[in-house]
Amino acid sequence: MSDAPVIQLRAARIFQRENLVLDLVDLTVDKGEFIYLIGRTGTGKSSLMRTLYGDLPLREGEGQCCGFDLRKLRRGQVPYLRRKIGIVFQDFQLLGDRPVKENLLFVMKATGWTDRKRMDQRVAEVLEDVGLGTKGYKMPHELSGGEQQRVSIARALVNEPELILADEPTGNLDPETTGGILDLLYSLSRSGRCVLMATHDYTHMKKLNARVVRCQEGRLLEERMAG
Amino acid sequence: MERPYRRRTRTATVGTVVGIALVLFMLGVLGFLVLNARALDRYFKEHVRVDVFLKRGLKETDVMQFRKALDTEPWVLETRYVTADEAAERLKQDLGEDFLGVLGSNPLLASIELRLAATHAHPDSVQWVVEHLQQDPRTHEVAYNAAVVRNIQANMGKLGLAVLGFSILLLIIAVALINNTIRLAVYSQRFLIRTMHLVGATRWFIQRPFLGQSLWQGVLSAVLAIGLLVLTLRLALRAVPDLLAFTDAPTLALLFAAVLLLGLLISLASTWFAVRRYLRMSAEDVHWS
Numbered sequence: 234m235s236d237a238p239v240i241q242l243r244a245a246r247i248f249q250r251e252n253l254v255l256d257l258v259d260l261t262v263d264k265g266e267f268i269y270l271i272g273r274t275g276t277g278k279s280s281l282m283r284t285l286y287g288d289l290p291l292r293e294g295e296g297q298c299c300g301f302d303l304r305k306l307r308r309g310q311v312p313y314l315r316r317k318i319g320i321v322f323q324d325f326q327l328l329g330d331r332p333v334k335e336n337l338l339f340v341m342k343a344t345g346w347t348d349r350k351r352m353d354q355r356v357a358e359v360l361e362d363v364g365l366g367t368k369g370y371k372m373p374h375e376l377s378g379g380e381q382q383r384v385s386i387a388r389a390l391v392n393e394p395e396l397i398l399a400d401e402p403t404g405n406l407d408p409e410t411t412g413g414i415l416d417l418l419y420s421l422s423r424s425g426r427c428v429l430m431a432t433h434d435y436t437h438m439k440k441l442n443a444r445v446v447r448c449q450e451g452r453l454l455e456e457r458m459a460g
Numbered sequence: 461m462e463r464p465y466r467r468r469t470r471t472a473t474v475g476t477v478v479g480i481a482l483v484l485f486m487l488g489v490l491g492f493l494v495l496n497a498r499a500l501d502r503y504f505k506e507h508v509r510v511d512v513f514l515k516r517g518l519k520e521t522d523v524m525q526f527r528k529a530l531d532t533e534p535w536v537l538e539t540r541y542v543t544a545d546e547a548a549e550r551l552k553q554d555l556g557e558d559f560l561g562v563l564g565s566n567p568l569l570a571s572i573e574l575r576l577a578a579t580h581a582h583p584d585s586v587q588w589v590v591e592h593l594q595q596d597p598r599t600h601e602v603a604y605n606a607a608v609v610r611n612i613q614a615n616m617g618k619l620g621l622a623v624l625g626f627s628i629l630l631l632i633i634a635v636a637l638i639n640n641t642i643r644l645a646v647y648s649q650r651f652l653i654r655t656m657h658l659v660g661a662t663r664w665f666i667q668r669p670f671l672g673q674s675l676w677q678g679v680l681s682a683v684l685a686i687g688l689l690v691l692t693l694r695l696a697l698r699a700v701p702d703l704l705a706f707t708d709a710p711t712l713a714l715l716f717a718a719v720l721l722l723g724l725l726i727s728l729a730s731t732w733f734a735v736r737r738y739l740r741m742s743a744e745d746v747h748w749s
Contacts, residue, residue, distance in 0.1 A: 286658075315660035326655045343661030388659065 237300070238263050239396050239427045240285060245294030245303075247280050254280045258294070258453045260446065262429065264395070267422035269438055270431040271456075272448030278431040281448070282398050285429075286318050287311040299395050316344050319389025319426075321399040321418075325381045327373040333360070333384050334369035340391050359387040363417060379410030386417060397421060399430040403437070411437055419443075477680050479641045480727060483634045484685035488719045489692070490630050495707055495715060497623050501616045505581035506537055508612065510574040510604040512593050518570070526598050527572055535580035535589055540573040547571065569600055583609050634722075639730040646670065646734035653738045663739050670735045671728060678727035682720040689716070 240262040247255040254277035262268060270278050283289040285298045287306050296303035299317035301310065328336050337356045346352050360366050363383040373381055382402055389397055399418060403411040411434065419441050422428040432438065438445075445456040512530075514523060523541060530539050542550075547568040552558055560566060580589060586609050593602045646653075649670075656666045697703050 288658075309663075312657075312660045312662045315658065320658060322658075326658060328652060328655055330652070339656070340659045340661075343656060343659065343665050392660070 236264070238297075239266075239299060240429070241295075241297045243295040245284070245291060245296050247277055247284050247289070248292055249277075249280045249289070254451065255448065255453055256451050260453060262396075262427055264427055265422055265425050267419055267428045267441070267443045268430070269443055269445045270429055270448065271433060271435070271438070271445060273433065276448035277451070278448050279400055281453070282400050282429070282431060285396075285398060286320055287314050312344075316392050317394055317396065319386075319392070319394040319397040321382070321385050321389050321397065321402045323401040323404040325373070325385045325405075327381060327384055327388075329373050332370050332372050333365070333376070336373070336384060337369075337388055337391055340388055344392055355391060359390045362390060363387045364413075377410075378406050379413060382406060382410075382414055383417070386414070390421070395427060397426055397428045399428065401431055401433070403432065403434055408437070412440075415441060473645065476641050476645050477677055477684065480638050480677065480681035480723060481684035481688070483637050484681055484719050484723045485688045485692075487630065487634050487722060488685055488689040488715065490627055491715045491718060492689075492693075492707070494623055494627060495711055497619055499707065501620065502578045504612045504616065505578035506575060508576045508581045508586065508604070508609055510576060510586070510589065510593070510602060512572045512574060512599055513569040513601045513603065514571060514598055515600045516569060518598055522598060523570070523572070526596070530572065530574065535577050535585070536574055537577045538575040542571045542573055544568050544570045581609065581612060583613055635726055638726045639733075642674065642727065642730040643734045646731065646738070650738045650741075653735060654741070657739055663736070666739065667732065667735050670731050674727045674731035675724065678724040679720070681727070682723035685719055685723065686716045689719070 238261045240260060242258045242260040245258040246253055247258060258281070270281065272278050280289060284291050284303065291303040299314060301314045306314065328339060334356055337359065338352060341352050341355065356369065360369055363386050365380060365383050365387065368376065368380065373384065376384065397418070402418070403414050406414065415437055418428050418430060447454045447456050527539050527541055530536050544566055547570070548560060548566045551568065576586065576589065580586065586604060590602045590604060593599055653666055
């Protein structure tokens with residue numbers, strides 16, 4: 234693995250349709266960093282993340298994510314960019330029609346895994362990592378919110394991504410569960426992955442010492458946590 | 461009970477299949493009508509008759525030679541030699557009295573009756589044929605019913621145009637109906653498609669199962685529609701025994717094959733476009749669509 238930054242944005246302008254939501258964004262994220270992306274709703278946190286995973290085109294400025302040039306990203310490349318990124322959503326985005334294990338296997342089949350034995354092995358590993366070792370056979374609706382979010386984190390981990398983007402992953406969870414999910418995400422950054430997490434839950438944030446970036450009035454501002 | 465979770469991703473529901481089958485059935489009936497109209501057109505055109513009256517005193521061998529030459533022409537479907545005696549016999553029957561007895565001799569000429577090929581039943585072609593025949597030294601006179609030829613041309617032209625217009629209209633309706641049915645089925649899966657896309661599945665990987673299902677859906681619908689067509693034809697045959705007079709088995713087979721092909725094509729194309737639509741959408745568009 235090279236030492237190039239995982240994310241590098243220079244003078245990037247982030248648009249949501251025709252509206253400029255973030256201007257002159259400069260952001261460099263290195264391997265193994267854990268970063269909070271904070272700011273009120275509507276300040277562009279999600280738009281920034283969606284730009285990083287190719288759901289919004291980067292129209293002005295420079296941008297690079299996991300080795301992909303975001304300005305020159307073609308539609309056909311998007312799936313391959315997303316395989317390098319694990320995305321965790323506020324609303325989990327699990328496939329509700331199949332059990333947990335099939336949710337993970339689906340991602341693996343979709344991203345080119347073929348060896349069934351290794352697939353099963355990897356599923357067991359990531360479920361163990363998120364503390365759901367015995368729940369692979371359950372349907373998503375049979376799980377609690379926290380457990381569902383753990384499944385979505387497990388799914389994000391399946392392809393050993395360099396970057397994990399978590400868009401308000403605890404937004405739908407109670408405080409106790411939130412603590413557990415945060416610990417889990419934080420532990421991932423210590424194993425060398427980079428975690429960028431959008432949140433407006435400041436109470437839990439303080440417990441973990443991390444870099445903080447704030448979206449405010451159309452700009453991205455660097456803040457240092459008083460740990 | 462095997463893999464019960466697969467049930468919900470299924471877009472090929474009974475409703476969709478029946479919906480498509482009914483539309484295909486409608487198209488099949490229309491196709492049958494079109495085939496019959498064409499056969500009818502041909503039937504009329506092949507019954508355009510031209511009488512070539514021969515000069516008096518022509519030898520039998522000359523007549524045979526003339527007839528043989530005519531038989532090889534591409535615009536001739538069939539020839540028949542009518543002797544003067546035969547013509548007199550016909551006329552006698554038509555008139556209902558023995559005019560030979562009145563006249564004392566037979567004034568009628570022997571003739572060759574031509575049936576023209578359907579391709580030459582156009583008024584201009586007939587005109588050309590008649591002129592061509594008139595130049596022959598063995599010909600005394602050529603007669604045909606110009607009004608019939610003109611009528612066939614005019615009426616069949618109108619009929620063909622009407623059938624064509626109606627077919628195009630129905631085809632558009634069929635495509636729209638099937639497309640709508642499939643779009644609705646895919647619409648119900650839009651969040652699934654979105655999620656698949658977000659976790660890094662390629663477009664082809666997401667489309668493949670949908671297309672596979674639509675293939676089955678198309679086959680199933682077409683088989684159902686063809687079954688329905690066969691049943692309908694059988695029932696109709698009881699009421700109208702001459703229904704299949706203009707249609708032969710290979711033509712019917714072709715019609716059924718067309719129904720199958722159309723079912724597959726429309727089903728596949730609709731699914732492809734419907735899935736692609738959601739693959740191109742960003743998150744909020746999927747939610748607000």
